Amino acid sequence: VQLQASGGGTVQTGGSLRLSCTASGRAAADYAMGWFRQAPGKESREFVAAFSGKTGKTYYSDSVEGRFTIAGDQAKNTVLLQMNALQPNDTAIYYCATGTPSKAEAIMSRLEYGYEWWGQGTLVTVSS
DSSP states (O other): OEEEEOEEEETTOOOOOEEOOOOOOESSSEEEEEEEEOOTTTOOOOEEEEEEEOOOOEEETTTTTEEEEEEEEEEEEEEEEOSSSGGGGEEEEEEEEEEOOOTHHHHTTTTTOOSSSSOOOOOOOOEE
C-alpha cells in the first residue's frame, strides 16, 4: 500500500488549506484513514483526525474539532482534510495513514499503532 499526500503550503493565520491523501495498492474500501502531525522541534506525532471507511464515522482531536473536517471518498481511496481558521500552532508536517478496520476504532483511530501504512508527509506552515 502506498499513500500520496498533497496540499500543504504556507498560509496566514485564519486562513485555510485542504490536504488530500490517496491510497493505492489495496482493494478494501473499509480501511481507516487518518491524519497525524509533527510540529517543529517535537519528537512525536499527534493525532489530528480520522475517517472510518467501515462505519463512516469521523474522529477529531480536541485541538482541531470545529476547525478541521475530514471526509473520505471510498471510491477513490482518498481522504481529504479541510483545515480552516488555521493558527501558528497548527504548523507541522502532516502525515496520512491507513490501516485495517478495528472493532475498537474509536480508540485505535487516534493511535499511531492503529495504522499499518504511512505517507511521506506534507508541510503546513501558518504565519502570524
